[in-house]
Amino acid sequence: xxxxxxxxxxQRVKVVILQDGKVVSRKQAFSGFEPAKAADQALEEALxxxxxxxxxxxxxxxxxxxxxxxTFADSTISMMGADAKAGxxxxxxxxxxxxxxxxxxxxxxxxxxxxxxxxxxxxxxxxGAGTFIEAMARALEVSLExxxxxSLKATRSSPINASCVIFGxxxxxxxxxxQEPKEEIARAIFDAMADRVSSMVYRLGLNPDIVLVGxxxxxxxxxxxxxxxxxxxxxxxxxxxxxxxxxxxxxAANRSKGVQK
Amino acid sequence: MxxxxxxxxxxxxxxxxxxxxxxxxxxxxxxxxxxxIDRMKKASKNxxxxxQYFDEISNFFGQREKEIREAKxxxxxxxGYSCVFAPIELILAAGAIPVRINSGxxxxxxxxxxxxxxxxxxxxxxxxxAQMIGLSPYFELSDAVISTLTCDGMTKMSEILSDxxxxxxxxxxxxxxxxxxxxxxxxxxxxxxxxxxxxxxxKITGKNxxxxxxxxxxATKAFRRLQDMRKGTPVIMGRDAxxxxxxxxxxxxxxxxxxxETLCNELQKKASQKQLACPAxxxxxxxxxxxxxxxxxxxxPSLIEEATxxxxxxxxxxxxxxxxxxxxxGIDEWTMxxxxxxxxxxxxxxxxxxCFTSAEGNIDRINWLTxxxxxxxxxxxxxxxxxxxxxxxxxxxxxxxxxxKLNIPVYYLDTEYTREDAGQMKxxxxxxxxxxxxRVDI
Numbered sequence: 144x145x146x147x148x149x150x151x152x153x154q155r156v157k158v159v160i161l162q163d164g165k166v167v168s169r170k171q172a173f174s175g176f177e178p179a180k181a182a183d184q185a186l187e188e189a190l191x192x193x194x195x196x197x198x199x200x201x202x203x204x205x206x207x208x209x210x211x212x213x214t215f216a217d218s219t220i221s222m223m224g225a226d227a228k229a230g231x232x233x234x235x236x237x238x239x240x241x242x243x244x245x246x247x248x249x250x251x252x253x254x255x256x257x258x259x260x261x262x263x264x265x266x267x268x269x270x271g272a273g274t275f276i277e278a279m280a281r282a283l284e285v286s287l288e289x290x291x292x293x294s295l296k297a298t299r300s301s302p303i304n305a306s307c308v309i310f311g312x313x314x315x316x317x318x319x320x321x322q323e324p325k326e327e328i329a330r331a332i333f334d335a336m337a338d339r340v341s342s343m344v345y346r347l348g349l350n351p352d353i354v355l356v357g358x359x360x361x362x363x364x365x366x367x368x369x370x371x372x373x374x375x376x377x378x379x380x381x382x383x384x385x386x387x388x389x390x391x392x393x394x395a396a397n398r399s400k401g402v403q404k
Numbered sequence: 405m406x407x408x409x410x411x412x413x414x415x416x417x418x419x420x421x422x423x424x425x426x427x428x429x430x431x432x433x434x435x436x437x438x439x440x441i442d443r444m445k446k447a448s449k450n451x452x453x454x455x456q457y458f459d460e461i462s463n464f465f466g467q468r469e470k471e472i473r474e475a476k477x478x479x480x481x482x483x484g485y486s487c488v489f490a491p492i493e494l495i496l497a498a499g500a501i502p503v504r505i506n507s508g509x510x511x512x513x514x515x516x517x518x519x520x521x522x523x524x525x526x527x528x529x530x531x532x533x534a535q536m537i538g539l540s541p542y543f544e545l546s547d548a549v550i551s552t553l554t555c556d557g558m559t560k561m562s563e564i565l566s567d568x569x570x571x572x573x574x575x576x577x578x579x580x581x582x583x584x585x586x587x588x589x590x591x592x593x594x595x596x597x598x599x600x601x602x603x604x605x606x607k608i609t610g611k612n613x614x615x616x617x618x619x620x621x622x623a624t625k626a627f628r629r630l631q632d633m634r635k636g637t638p639v640i641m642g643r644d645a646x647x648x649x650x651x652x653x654x655x656x657x658x659x660x661x662x663x664x665e666t667l668c669n670e671l672q673k674k675a676s677q678k679q680l681a682c683p684a685x686x687x688x689x690x691x692x693x694x695x696x697x698x699x700x701x702x703x704x705p706s707l708i709e710e711a712t713x714x715x716x717x718x719x720x721x722x723x724x725x726x727x728x729x730x731x732x733x734g735i736d737e738w739t740m741x742x743x744x745x746x747x748x749x750x751x752x753x754x755x756x757x758x759c760f761t762s763a764e765g766n767i768d769r770i771n772w773l774t775x776x777x778x779x780x781x782x783x784x785x786x787x788x789x790x791x792x793x794x795x796x797x798x799x800x801x802x803x804x805x806x807x808x809k810l811n812i813p814v815y816y817l818d819t820e821y822t823r824e825d826a827g828q829m830k831x832x833x834x835x836x837x838x839x840x841x842x843r844v845d846i
Contacts, residue, residue, distance in 0.1 A: 221835030
């Protein structure tokens with residue numbers, strides 16, 4: 144049995160093709176102005192990479208902020224539900240899945256079957272999410288990819304306000320004017336983000352293992368900041384940015400087997 | 405409105421700008437009202453016919469406004485109020501018309517920003533904004549407004565609104581579990597009684613007060629009957645029931661009671677014929693938190709009941725709905741003394757408002773919520789808070805712990821007086837309902 148999961152994120156669309164419980168192909172593309180079109184194309188590419196075609200798919204499930212735009216999907220699942228499914232599939236001991244994407248961060252508590260038990264979403268603000276790193280990298284005049292490794296060089300951090308991207312940026316400018324070393328400012332940015340994300344984890348009650356997914360999970364600066372903040376290990380699976388799409392593909396597989404939920 | 409040089413808070417708005425704003429907001433509001441009613445009609449193919457009456461009464465610019473205007477012409481006084489602590493029986497006994505004046509208009513909260521900062525609770529900002537352009541017919545028709553000093557917002561709003569109307573404040577004690585609290589509150593009740601008598605020129609007598617209490621007891625009976633029907637398989641959508649509850653705040657209470665009984669008869673018939681409002685296994689949701697005033701605040705209830713998977717609101721713990729008429733004034737002896745004591749007790753002791761504390765905190769709310777969760781077979785709770793509503797926000801942690809123990813999922817949904825976040829809200833509400841529906845199957 145072959146299914147597809149589509150994660151329509153605010154910045155990128157991600158596609159995972161799942162065959163008999165194994166990922167056979169994954170593709171991503173920028174969402175742009177027409178996320179449905181981008182998703183359709185990414186799906187085609189993922190299929191051709193796996194040497195398959197549309198008819199071989201028994202079920203397509205969409206998730207992500209733009210999931211309702213995907214008219215060719217057979218069903219949808221919430222982002223939190225997809226996170227829980229994928230997290231436990233990737234790391235069976237996972238009980239809290241933290242997903243940090245471009246514009247949203249969330250924490251999901253789940254059981255050993257990947258069923259969601261509780262969740263928290265960051266409130267109306269991108270300061271705890273990937274966009275924040277992008278904006279701060281611009282202020283520091285380094286590339287997004289350089290931010291993480293740069294922060295690891297620092298031994299201390301300065302407190303900044305991460306309650307808002309705009310205020311955070313003005314705090315960073317203050318640090319620049321004080322001529323603080325760049326690596327310390329970079330670390331301060333990740334620490335501030337980790338502050339916000341860890342408070343969501345604590346609101347669910349600290350339930351290890353903690354698994355970090357989403358595009359930001361690829362940033363070594365953030366993962367080490369989150370580990371420091373939580374004081375326990377944070378596991379990052381391979382291809383963490385495809386977790387949502389994987390969760391959707393797993394849901395699609397369940398649904399085409401007739402297991403509804 | 406008094407002339408501008410007398411106002412303490414309100415800014416000067418040129419008459420033509422004010423008229424223009426009022427025209428725009430009013431027409432937007434009329435659209436919102438009819439849209440939400442249309443959505444409620446579409447939500448259930450078995451929607452009771454009697455709801456048509458409540459749909460009409462829900463129109464702020466319709467039949468009820470005309471009636472009150474007529475009654476005023478014939479010498480009746482209108483007394484507005486901003487909290488369910490206002491003793492309705494005393495207003496009715498003096499032959500005056502009680503109307504609640506809190507605003508549920510999102511658009512006017514932006515106007516309120518001209519007077520108070522955006523950090524202030526939007527219920528307050530919106531009520532102030534509505535007054536600035538004379539939008540609310542019930543406020544405008546009020547001869548005086550009873551304002552209870554429950555939260556900080558209500559307290560300062562009383563001062564701000566007094567730019568436009570006589571505002572009579574009542575100060576409820578923050579602690580219920582002491583003798584002096586009840587005494588203080590009784591003095592507040594007696595004080596309000598005097599003011600009502602003076603305004604209306606009618607003396608509140610043992611006879612007319614008894615009539616008023618009995619009228620309200622009948623309303624409570626009908627109200628409870630309606631809520632009881634929501635305990636079983638769903639026969640009425642939550643939004644419909646909430647609208648019925650809320651219209652009691654401005655409708656003629658005798659007629660409201662009759663219509664609510666008619667509605668219950670209709671629902672009973674539907675229940676016996678298995679005509680359900682939605683599938684029997686729809687996840688059952690309780691809403692608690694900040695009051696949700698008609699019409700714009702139907703945002704969240706509509707999201708819940710129109711979501712995929714769908715939910716049904718079977719109960720709430722809101723002072724804009726399930727808390728309005730739940731408690732009757734209990735009388736042993738029909739003496740004036742006893743009636744006043746009973747009114748004081750009913751309005752103070754029965755309240756689960758988070759403005760109260762006691763040796764055990766706001767234990768009354770906790771008990772009431774846990775009872776409701778069991779009685780209404782609730783699958784999950786939406787804890788609804790608008791930004792700036794401190795008291796409800798601060799009680800969440802305790803409520804969450806209590807519900808966790810009962811294995812009842814609860815989701816903290818924070819929002820604003822804005823339509824723009826509906827998409828974001830929807831994502832969260834649907835994830836929560838998805839979680840509940842997978843539990844319902846088990």
